[in-house]
Amino acid sequence: MAADKPIKWRLAETWPAGLPIYSEGSHEFAEEVKKMSNGRLIISIDSANKHKAPFGVFDFVKTGQYEMGHSASYYWKGKDINTLFFTTMPFGMITSERFAWYYYGGGAELAKKVYGEYGITQYPGGNGGNQMGGWFKKEINSLDDIKSLKMRIPGFAGEVMSKVGGTVVNIPPGELYTALERNTIDALEWVGPAMDLRMGFHKIAPFYYTGWHEPGSGLQYMVNDKAFDKLPADLQEIVKSAMKNSAFNISNKMTNAHAENWDLIKKEYPGIKIKTFPPEVMSALKEANKELISDLEEKGGLTAEIVESQREYMRKARAWTNISDKAYLDN
Amino acid sequence: MAADKPIKWRLAETWPAGLPIYSEGSHEFAEEVKKMSNGRLIISIDSANKHKAPFGVFDFVKTGQYEMGHSASYYWKGKDINTLFFTTMPFGMITSERFAWYYYGGGAELAKKVYGEYGITQYPGGNGGNQMGGWFKKEINSLDDIKSLKMRIPGFAGEVMSKVGGTVVNIPPGELYTALERNTIDALEWVGPAMDLRMGFHKIAPFYYTGWHEPGSGLQYMVNDKAFDKLPADLQEIVKSAMKNSAFNISNKMTNAHAENWDLIKKEYPGIKIKTFPPEVMSALKEANKELISDLEEKGGLTAEIVESQREYMRKARAWTNISDKAYLDN
Numbered sequence: 295m296a297a298d299k300p301i302k303w304r305l306a307e308t309w310p311a312g313l314p315i316y317s318e319g320s321h322e323f324a325e326e327v328k329k330m331s332n333g334r335l336i337i338s339i340d341s342a343n344k345h346k347a348p349f350g351v352f353d354f355v356k357t358g359q360y361e362m363g364h365s366a367s368y369y370w371k372g373k374d375i376n377t378l379f380f381t382t383m384p385f386g387m388i389t390s391e392r393f394a395w396y397y398y399g400g401g402a403e404l405a406k407k408v409y410g411e412y413g414i415t416q417y418p419g420g421n422g423g424n425q426m427g428g429w430f431k432k433e434i435n436s437l438d439d440i441k442s443l444k445m446r447i448p449g450f451a452g453e454v455m456s457k458v459g460g461t462v463v464n465i466p467p468g469e470l471y472t473a474l475e476r477n478t479i480d481a482l483e484w485v486g487p488a489m490d491l492r493m494g495f496h497k498i499a500p501f502y503y504t505g506w507h508e509p510g511s512g513l514q515y516m517v518n519d520k521a522f523d524k525l526p527a528d529l530q531e532i533v534k535s536a537m538k539n540s541a542f543n544i545s546n547k548m549t550n551a552h553a554e555n556w557d558l559i560k561k562e563y564p565g566i567k568i569k570t571f572p573p574e575v576m577s578a579l580k581e582a583n584k585e586l587i588s589d590l591e592e593k594g595g596l597t598a599e600i601v602e603s604q605r606e607y608m609r610k611a612r613a614w615t616n617i618s619d620k621a622y623l624d625n
Numbered sequence: 626m627a628a629d630k631p632i633k634w635r636l637a638e639t640w641p642a643g644l645p646i647y648s649e650g651s652h653e654f655a656e657e658v659k660k661m662s663n664g665r666l667i668i669s670i671d672s673a674n675k676h677k678a679p680f681g682v683f684d685f686v687k688t689g690q691y692e693m694g695h696s697a698s699y700y701w702k703g704k705d706i707n708t709l710f711f712t713t714m715p716f717g718m719i720t721s722e723r724f725a726w727y728y729y730g731g732g733a734e735l736a737k738k739v740y741g742e743y744g745i746t747q748y749p750g751g752n753g754g755n756q757m758g759g760w761f762k763k764e765i766n767s768l769d770d771i772k773s774l775k776m777r778i779p780g781f782a783g784e785v786m787s788k789v790g791g792t793v794v795n796i797p798p799g800e801l802y803t804a805l806e807r808n809t810i811d812a813l814e815w816v817g818p819a820m821d822l823r824m825g826f827h828k829i830a831p832f833y834y835t836g837w838h839e840p841g842s843g844l845q846y847m848v849n850d851k852a853f854d855k856l857p858a859d860l861q862e863i864v865k866s867a868m869k870n871s872a873f874n875i876s877n878k879m880t881n882a883h884a885e886n887w888d889l890i891k892k893e894y895p896g897i898k899i900k901t902f903p904p905e906v907m908s909a910l911k912e913a914n915k916e917l918i919s920d921l922e923e924k925g926g927l928t929a930e931i932v933e934s935q936r937e938y939m940r941k942a943r944a945w946t947n948i949s950d951k952a953y954l955d956n
Contacts, residue, residue, distance in 0.1 A: 330661060330866060332859040388950055390721065390754075390880050397874070398881035423721075424949035486949065504952035528663040535661060535866050542873040543728070549721050550729035553938075553945040560944070568948050576956055607884075613891070614884040615954065617899050618755035618817065619719055621835035623951045625907055 301529070303337045303521065305362040306355070308348040308369065311341035315488065315547050316513065319420055320364040323515075323540040330532045335525070337362065355516040356412045363516040364419055367405075368449055375590065376408040379600045380416065382425075382511040384451050384583045386604065389421045389510035389545065390619075391611040396512075399607045404600050413520060417537045419513035420544025423552055427503030427571070428483030429474065429495040434503070437574050446470060446482035450586070451507035457582035458575075474498055483507065487559055488551035496559050496566055504570045506579060513544065632860070634668045634852065636693040637686070639679040639700065642672035646819065646878050647844065650751055651695040654846075654871040661863045666856070668693065686847040687743045694847040695750055699780055706921065707739040710931045711747065713756075713842040715782050715914045717935065720752045720841035720876065721950075722942040727843075730938045735931050744851060748868045750844035751875025754883055758834030758902070759814030760805065760826040765834070768905050777801060777813035781917070782838035788913035789906075805829055814838065818890055819882035827890050827897055835901045837910060844875065 305324065309317040317339075324337040340360070342348040351363035352370045367380035380401070387395060395401045396418055409416045428447065434440060441459035452462040465473050465482075473479045475498045484490050486505075496502070515537045522530060559566060571579070591601045636655065640648040648670075655668040671691070673679040682694035683701045698711035711732070718726060726732045727749055740747045759778065765771060772790035783793040796804050796813075804810045806829045815821050817836075827833070846868045853861060890897060902910070922932045 326862065326866060329862040330859055332857075388953065390877075391884075393873075393877045394880035394884065397877045399884075424953050426949070487945070502948075504948055504956070506953065506956070509950075509953050526663075528661055531657065531660040532863075535657060535870055538873060539866055539869050542724075542869060546721075546724045546728045549725035549942070549945070552949065553722075553725065553730075553942040556945050556948070557941045568952075570952055570956055610888045611880070611884040614818070614880070614887050617833075617835055617887070618757070618883065619840075619950070620954045621899075621901055622719065622755050622837065622840050623946065623954075625835070625837065625901055 300334055300336045301525070303335065303361040305337050305339045305364060306345050306347075306351045306360040307339060307341055307363065308351050308365040309341060310348075311343045313341075314492075315544060315551060316364070316420065317341060319513075319540050319544040319547070322543060323364075323536050326536040326539060327532055330536065331529055335529050335532065352412075352414075352516065355414050355518050358518045358520060361518050361521040363514075365514055365516065366511070367416060367514045371450070374408065374411075375593070376596050376600060378450060378590075379604060380405055380408070380512065380514065382508045383587075383604065384454050384507045384509075385580055386509055387608050387611065388615065389423055391608060391615060392421065392510045392512055393418065393541075394611060395604065395607045399611075400603050404596075404603060407596055408600075409516070410519075413518060414516050415519055415522065417515045417517070417534070418541040419515040419537065420541050421513065421548065422485055422488070422508075422511040423545070423548050424486070425483065425505045425508035425511055426486045426490070427505045427507065428481050429490070429499035430481040430501040430503055430569070431474070431477070431499045432480055433501055433569065434571055434575060436572065437578055440575055440578075443481060444479050446473070446479050447507065451483075453586055454507065454579055454583045457586065458578045471495065471498070485511075486548075486552050487555035488548050491555040491559060496563050500565055501567050501569050504568065506571070506576065513541075515540070631665055631667045632856070634666065634692040636668050636670045636695060637676050637678075637682045637691040638670060638672055638694070639682050639696040640672060641679075642674045644672075645823075646875060646882060647695070647751065648672060650844075650871050650875040650878070653874060654695075654867050657867040657870060658863055661867065662860055666860050666863065670695075683743075683745075683847065686745050686849050689849045689851060692849050692852040694845075696845055696847065697842070698747060698845045702781070705739065705742075706924070707927050707931060709781060709921075710935060711736055711739070711843065711845065713839045714918075714935065715785050715838045715840075716911055717840055718939050718942065719946065720754055722939060722946060723752065723841045723843055724749065724872075725942060726935065726938045730942075731934050735927075735934060738927055739931075740847070741850075744849060745847050746850055746853065748846045748848070748865070749872040750846040750868065751872050752844065752879065753816055753819070753839075753842040754876070754879050755817070756814065756836045756839035756842055757817045757821070758836045758838065759812050760821070760830035761812040761832040761834055761900070762805070762808070762830045763811060764832055764900065765902055765906060767903065768909055771906055771909075774812060775810050777804070777810050778838065782814075784917055785838065785910055785914045788917065789909045802826065802829070816842075817879075817883050818886035819879050822886040822890060827894050831896055832898050832900050835899065837902070837907065844872075846871070
């Protein structure tokens with residue numbers, strides 16, 4: 295059964311070596327491809343420690359230096375603003391809604407228009423779930439409290455926070471704990487209990503805010519189109535199937551790890567308080583988000599098409615979520 | 626590449642031919658296996674119209690008459706009460722929690738203990754989402770209203786309903802519309818908008834109640850262990866991968882169809898009212914459910930082990946759901 299010589303592919307991931315769940319996920323993906331192809335397609339993985347360019351993954355795949363990447367679409371918004379929408383958006387779709395939109399509500403077709411230009415096809419690569427709003431040293435009781443807040447919150451959500459008056463700072467992950475401990479920053483968002491536990495923020499910040507800014511953060515696989523087209527049809531199907539499984543596995547593993555780690559944090563630090571921004575702050579964030587998205591929409595073309603697709607899909611999907619999971623959880 | 630002679634398998638599904646999403650799902654599964662295996666494993670599917678035994682699927686797979694089945698675990702509770710827990714439970718886990726429990730929280734290992742006895746391995750085969758409480762012709766304002774209610778609600782949920790005083794009747798799917806129209810029954814539960822739309826219940830019952838009884842109904846694939854063991858390792862992996870993809874696809878497709886169809890129903894029948902049972906009724910249902918589960922737990926052994934595993938997992942997972950998706954949806 296074994297082919298004369300295996301096809302060898304390389305995958306660059308944005309993650310550092312050994313990052314739980316995300317990096318595990320891409321390694322499990324490669325292992326599954328190997329098993330299903332009976333060793334005919336071997337994918338080796340370079341973590342950021344190796345290729346030294348966590349935010350170079352898009353270019354690696356575009357140029358074909360790597361056949362594949364595992365990353366998150368919104369990292370490429372500086373290259374192409376239309377990539378922004380394929381991870382998560384503040385006040386946007388939750389995980390179940392986003393997957394439904396992507397696979398059955400037009401998302402994949404829009405992603406093809408965006409990434410096709412670069413000779414890349416992108417696929418969902420897992421979802422981290424509804425991210426927590428972050429760890430805060432002080433309670434937020436008003437919009438004024440936001441105005442005196444110095445917070446690490448990157449990307450588009452950071453733009454929203456900045457628009458309502460917050461001071462947004464960028465600090466490398468390795469320095470975050472110290473920055474929070476020494477009050478260089480007052481707050482930071484990371485992921486949720488699954489990833490936050492090992493960072494230790496719960497030891498130094500007593501308020502854990504619920505999320506608004508990344509309600510279902512989708513990772514991505516990227517595949518170089520030319521490399522993919524050269525594969526025999528059965529290996530193409532195997533790669534696609536293993537990527538989809540990986541998206542599902544990572545999402546389920548994140549739900550599990552959030553649940554387990556939140557339980558641990560609560561037990562060890564029973565003083566941690568779950569908080570939600572007061573309505574005044576939420577309204578201001580929603581309004582700022584709406585304005586920033588309107589600005590994007592005014593670019594017209596594909597950007598406006600994606601914004602409208604997500605808005606219309608979310609209208610329908612949220613109506614369903616509200617009468618199903620939400621109504622159930624409320625009672 | 627092609628093997629001399631393809632391996633041929635047969636899958637029996639509980640569904641009637643052409644049932645949207647569920648039957649589509651098993652057909653897509655077979656197609657994916659064919660593509661990934663380059664035609665080395667061909668799985669043909671018999672719907673209930675063909676094999677005439679929608680509830681004979683378990684025995685078909687057990688005896689090896691069919692290598693695989695696509696069905697729902699709770700249909701086998703009469704054969705083995707422990708199969709009950711692998712679909713959904715009243716007031717139990719929602720879809721995301723159930724998948725996390727199954728794949729990473731001990732569910733798969735427990736399923737192996739239950740089904741292993743019969744020479745079957747069961748795998749998740751999709752999830753229909755949080756099912757609606759059903760279509761009601763009259764509003765439910767008190768426990769007394771339940772006591773005068775005649776409702777089609779099968780299975781364990783029906784036992785709960787019966788325990789609080791409702792009259793539970795069993796009517797074949799094809800006769801449900803007429804029974805509701807002619808007031809032979811006052812209410813019925815089916816699935817949710819995805820499947821309810823084509824049944825037309827919204828034309829004759831104005832109250833659509835939110836769910837409590839099937840908060841994330843998991844389908845299943847069953848595989849005959851002897852048949853599986855005979856497959857070469859790469860085909861084993863291909864079958865497992867395609868089943869997991871199918872579970873993910875069906876779940877996402879259901880979310881999409883619920884959203885789309887609920888939007889249609891609302892537009893065409895704007896008079897439909899979404900209702901939730903009053904607290905008095907909910908409390909009684911919860912209490913009845915708790916007592917019925919306690920009765921099961923008293924059997925001890927594997928039954929008690931599964932009940933405890935689900936209870937403990939749900940405690941942790943729900944705490945996470947509450948501070949993530951629920952908190953987000955509330956604001």
